[in-house]
Amino acid sequence: MATIYYRNIPIDGVKVFYREAGTQHAQTIILLHGFPSSSHMFRNLLPTLAEHFHVVAPDYPGYGYSECPSVEQFTYTFDHLEEIIEKVVSALKLPFFSIYVQDYGAPVGFRLAVKHPEMIEGIISQNGNAYQEGFTSFWDAARPFWSNRNAETEKPIRNLLTQESTIWQYTHGVRQKDHISPDAWTLDQLGLNRPGNAEIQLALFEDYRTNPESYPQWHEYFRRYQPPLLAVWGKNDPIFGPDGAEAFKQDLPQSEVDLLDTGHFALEEDGDVIAQHIIRFLTTRKPA
Structure with a gap:
């Protein structure tokens, strides 16, 4: 079993936490987590992938074990999160890598790919959206908030920060709820409940409107560079x-x-299946 290292790196005055394993391998995968999680979502995937790859899983500022500066101290946008991850990549001297993107990890990872297509060897998208077709009715409450943020339009967004909502994200659509460790939503909720974190999440959710606006740019990147892509998705x-x-x-x-018969956090129920898909995909496919 590969050793997992738990490390911190200063980026622009913010301590960024990351998990790292498999450093002896030539191929690197950067694992980019979603909302409201952290690199903890990859806790079981890391040791399996590390037998074949060098794996790095950072926490964004405001998540997991990374520092959580206030919205007055740090600009919480997806552009800024990408810049932080880009600087982590530079600090770790990673010239080439694949990215695993889930939920919020998609707008971070695809921004990075657009800026540095020469670095991207492959993409694994696990419920990491890049098309209007992927939006469900879940997003209906977001549009009024995006167009006119006020106390009323904030209400449904603030409801997403509750423990009930966090549990729902982990358990809706799974085959068996007792497959899902409560450790996952418990740790996420502890992060959401930190003083000032609600404002951080509201800022990022407001900025999410910039992601659909960026889709044409991402699609152009896909068409031009044809990166090998595996979409492994909780259907x-x-x-x-x-x-x-x-x-x-x-x-x-x-x-x-x-497509897997599970939900949003597919790793919780089908982590072994996803790991085998990734290993096969990245060891048999070559960048275009």
Whole structure:
């Protein structure tokens, strides 16, 4: 079993936490987590992948064990999160790598890919959306908030920060709820409950509107560079539906789509299956 290292690195005055394993391997995978999670979501995936790859899983500022500066001290946008991850990549001297993106990890990872296409060897999207087709009715409450943020339009967004909502994200659409460790949502909720964290999450959710606006740029990157892409997707996800996985084929006709009978946090129930998909995909496919 590979050794996991738990490390911190200062980036622009913010302590960024990351997990690292498999440093003896030539190929690197950067694991980019979603909301409201952290690198903890990769706790079981890391040791398996580390037998074949060098793996790095950072926590964004405001998440997990990274520092949590206030919204007055740090600009919480997806552009800024990408810049932080880009600087982590530079500090660790990683010239080439694949990215695993889930939920919020998609807008971070795809921004990075657009800026540095020469670095990207492959993409694994696990419920990491890049197409309008992926949006479900979950997002209906977001649009009023995006167009006119006020106390009333904030209410449904603040409801996403409750323990009930966090548990729902982990358990909706799974085959068996007793497959899902309560450690996952408990740690996430501890992070959400930190003083000032609600404002951080509201800021990022407000900025999420910039992601659909960026889709055409991401699609152009896909078409031009044809990165090998594996979409391994919990098909019962109430947030990003399976049409979002199939949509990658519009611009990446050679992409591979595997739909799993589980929910948004597919690693919790099908981590072993996903690990084997990744190992096969990255060891048999080569960058275009």
